[in-house]
Structure formats: C-alpha cells, structure tokens
C-alpha cells in the first residue's frame with residue numbers, strides 16, 4: 001500500500017495523466033510530465049541519479065561506445081522527435097555489444113546495444129523500442145523499482161555486502177538488473193505506442209519487434225525467452241505484450257516505417273555487427289535472424305555470406321552443403337563480400353576439391369590482399385598446389 | 387552491473403583462487419606439454435577456466451596466459467565460466483582446421499561481451515608440429531580495457547595444445563610480448 005501512495009504522490013507532483021482505462025476502446029492520449037529537475041541528493045531518487053551520472057561518465061570514455069556521428073545523430077534526432085519536450089535531457093549512447101538490449105536511466109542516459117540495432121528492420125521498430133524506454137523514463141519507473149527492491153529481502157544482502165554507505169549506490173546498480181513490473185511494462189508500451197504514432201510511425205512495427213525476437217528465442221530449444229536476452233529479463237512478458245501492441249496498432253492506424261532511411265544510416269556498420277553476432281556462437285538464433293533478412297532482401301549478399309559462416313562454424317550434418325550454397329550465392333551477387341570466396345575455398349578444401357579451393361582462395365586474396373588471415377590462406381594455396 | 391561483476395569475480399577468485407608460483411625452467415602441463423619459463427609467473431587455480439590453466443605475471447586482472455594442454459575431442463572450453471553467455475558451449479573437435487580452432491577461441495574470448503578483432507593468422511611451428519600463430523585486439527567488456535593478445539597452437543595426436551596471452555595494449559602487452567614469443571618457441575610436446 002505504501003508504494004501505491006508514494007506513486008500517487010509522485011504522479012501528483014509531476015502532473016502526468018494517463019488515460020489508461022479508456023485505452024481498451026479508443027485511441028490513447030498521453031500528457032507527458034514537465035522536464036525533470038535534478039532531485040535532491042539526500043533522497044533515494046537523487047542517489048539513483050548520482051549513481052547513473054557515474055555510470056554515464058564511465059560510459060563516455062568507453063571504447064565500446066560507437067563514435068559514428070552520422071548514426072548517433074540520427075538516433076538522437078529520432079529520440080527527440082519521440083520525447084518531445086524532454087529532448088534536451090535525453091543522451092544517446094550506442095554500445096558495441098551483440099545482444100538485444102536498450103535501457104534508459106532516470107538521469108536521461110539512453111543506451112542502445114548494437115545487437116538491437118542489427119535486429120531493427122526499419123526506423124519505426126527503433127522508434128518503438130526508444131518510445132518504450134522513454135515511457136519508463138517519463139513515468140519514473142526506475143525510481144519505483146528501486147523502492148520496491150529496497151523493501152524486499154534483497155536489500156538485506158546488499159547491506160551486508162557493502163555496508164550502509166555503499167548500499168544505496170549498489171542498490172541502484174542492482175535495480176537496473178531487476179525486471180520492471182507487469183504494470184510498468186504495459187504502461188511503457190502504451191506510452192511508447194502513443195509516442196511513435198504521434199511521430200508518424202505505424203504502431204504495428206512495435207509488435208513486429210517482439211514477434212521477431214520471440215522467433216529467435218524459440219529457436220533456442222528448451223529455453224524461456226527471458227533467458228535469451230537481457231532485455232527480456234528486465235522487460236518481461238513479451239507474448240502478451242506483442243498481442244497488446246497489435247491491439248493498440250488497430251486503434252492507431254497509419255504511419256510510414258522509414259525502412260530506407262534506417263538502412264541508409266546503418267549499412268556501413270552491418271559487417272562489424274554481423275561479425276560480432278556470429279561470435280556469440282548462438283547459431284540457431286543467428287540463422288533465424290539471417291534467414292529473415294535474406295527473405296526480406298536486405299543486404300542479401302552480406303546476409304548470405306554470414307549465414308554460410310554460421311553453417312560452416314556449426315558444422316552439423318549437412319551444414320557444409322548449406323554453407324556452400326550460401327557462399328556461392330553471395331559470391332555471385334551484385335556486391336560479393338570477399339570472404340565469400342574464402343568460404344568457398346574452405347569448404348572445397350575440406351571436401352578435397354583441390355582446384356576449386358585453390359581458385360577460390362586466390363580470388364579471395366586478390367580482393368582482400370591485406371586480410372588478417374592472408375598468410376594462412378596462402379599456405380593453403382601452396383599445400384593444394386603440391 | 388560492472389561493479390557487481392567485478393565484485394563477483396573478486397569473490398570467486400578469493401574463494402577458490404589459490405595462487406602458486408611457477409618454477410623457472412621447464413614445467414610439465416598436463417601429460418605431454420612442457421613449457422619453459424623464466425621470471426615471476428604465478429599459476430592461478432581458478433576452476434572457471436578449465437580445461438585451460440591460467441598463468442599471470444602482473445596479476446590476473448591485468449595479464450593472463452591461458453595454457454591448453456591435451457584438449458581432447460568433444461571437450462568443452464571453459465564450461466564453468468561465469469561469462470554471461472555460458473550456456474553456449476564451445477567444443478573442441480579433433481577434425482578442426484586452423485581457422486575453426488581460432489574461431490572457437492574467438493568465441494570463448496568474446497563470450498563475456500568483449501569485442502575481438504583478429505589482426506593476423508599465420509602458419510607457425512608449435513611444439514615441433516605444424517601449427518599456427520594469431521594476433522588480436524580485444525576490448526574487455528567488464529572494465530573497457532583495450533587489450534592485445536597473441537596465441538599459438540597445434541593439434542597433435544588428435545589433441546589440442548595452445549597458448550593464448552593477453553594484456554592491456556598500453557605498457558603491459560609490449561612489456562611481455564617478446565617473453566611470450568620466446569616461451570612459445572620453446573614449447574615441446576612429447
């Protein structure tokens with residue numbers, strides 16, 4: 001009960017109104033709160049902000065943050081169009097980590113991981129994710145989450161570990177790894193849907209984000225989606241959310257998905273993101289992702305090359321033949337990635353097709369003379385020639 | 387999360403990480419690989435890293451030499467690692483080609499969210515066998531430190547033997563690289 005009262009008090013202060021009850025029947029409306037003032041340091045919210053400021057300072061220096069001005073500005077602009085009056089408080093960090101994750105801290109730091117960017121099929125899907133995170137931010141859910149955790153047994157353990165002085169800070173970090181409540185998720189979804197609709201995007205794309213991610217998670221046999229992605233762990237109940245979002249989409253029709261704009265701003269980074277993706281060794285998930293992209297015809301030569309890599313590395317029965325087909329298709333494409341020829345060479349060498357292997361390797365070295373593995377491939381050519 | 391991870395790692399190391407000095411001269415690792423070292427090497431008994439051994443000069447949060455000796459077909463690399471994607475098992479296969487072994491090690495080294503960039507991969511004699519040598523760059527996820535690494539390996543009698551050394555790109559890697567190259571050249575497999 002106490003938490004409810006606190007929440008009610010918080011909402012009265014920030015003058016935010018959610019027309020939640022009406023959302024089942026009519027198109028939702030949402031009045032965002034005023035921009036937030038930095039809370040007093042002696043409050044728990046102030047402690048949370050201070051902690052996140054420290055995280056942000058460290059993140060600013062991190063070599064894992066993408067220094068790609070074009071993409072960062074693009075995502076920042078998108079967040080600004082969604083966040084309206086809160087734009088000056090939102091700071092985007094694109095972090096090179098091949099998992100699907102995004103999180104927004106109460107101080108305005110919004111992190112998006114490259115594993116998520118790789119999986120977005122258009123601008124509208126990214127708007128859906130950012131809109132959802134802004135929803136949590138506008139409703140100050142992370143402060144409530146902190147208070148909730150504090151009242152639970154976990155706090156006792158943290159206190160025992162860090163002592164009273166360190167406890168608030170550590171609790172704040174710990175809170176970030178706990179799930180938002182079901183109510184918070186639904187609220188953030190509704191606000192996110194409203195924000196993306198108002199910015200001119202089709203709300204149906206938000207359901208597509210979850211639907212795509214569920215397909216990947218299901219490919220991993222015997223596992224709950226919550227175990228496959230950090231985002232599922234902190235933003236729970238995706239099947240239900242996907243269905244609710246699909247409902248909201250019917251109430252808020254229209255919009256354009258910005259597919260070409262998204263591709264234009266990310267195409268130069270795809271190769272690096274895909275390299276990171278296949279290093280995860282989560283082959284079943286990668287195959288779902290890559291096959292979807294190939295079917296949609298986006299960067300097909302590159303996607304086919306990487307699907308070939310996944311098959312070759314997985315190496316189960318029949319995988320070499322599948323890899324061979326993908327490498328061949330990639331090599332015959334409009335923009336063949338040089339390593340597609342390397343792939344052909346590696347499979348041919350293992351099959352004992354010496355001439356084919358030698359030719360493919362030579363082609364690879366012609367196209368990529370400075371490749372890191374050039375010396376190894378040259379030694380294969382020599383071995384195949386003898 | 388980073389602080390908590392470091393804390394968890396520290397607790398793990400404190401709980402089960404007994405450290406003992408590596409004697410100068412030849413050290414037999416496993417049944418068949420002999421490594422000759424000089425200087426102050428410590429062997430950290432850290433279960434999470436099996437079937438490798440972990441040796442360090444500067445301390446394990448700074449530099450590490452991973453020693454793989456006699457890894458057999460079907461053996462899982464670091465099955466008890468606390469890394470976040472530990473559910474993915476990277477398994478050694480006796481039929482693996484050089485590029486596949488290096489891909490496996492790449493996977494193992496980036497399983498904690500660190501980046502891995504291969505800089506060089508070349509044929510190289512190791513322990514008197516036809517082997518390979520590779521160089522890489524890595525940004526360690528847990529603390530964002532930019533590392534450099536060098537690795538050596540070979541398959542003999544269907545078993546994998548390998549050394550992988552990594553340390554911060556500044557100061558530590560340059561300080562120890564030539565020592566590592568010397569150690570790798572002197573490895574013998576019986």
Ligand SMILES: [Zn+2]
Nearest residue numbers: 180185188235
């Ligand atoms: Zn959420």
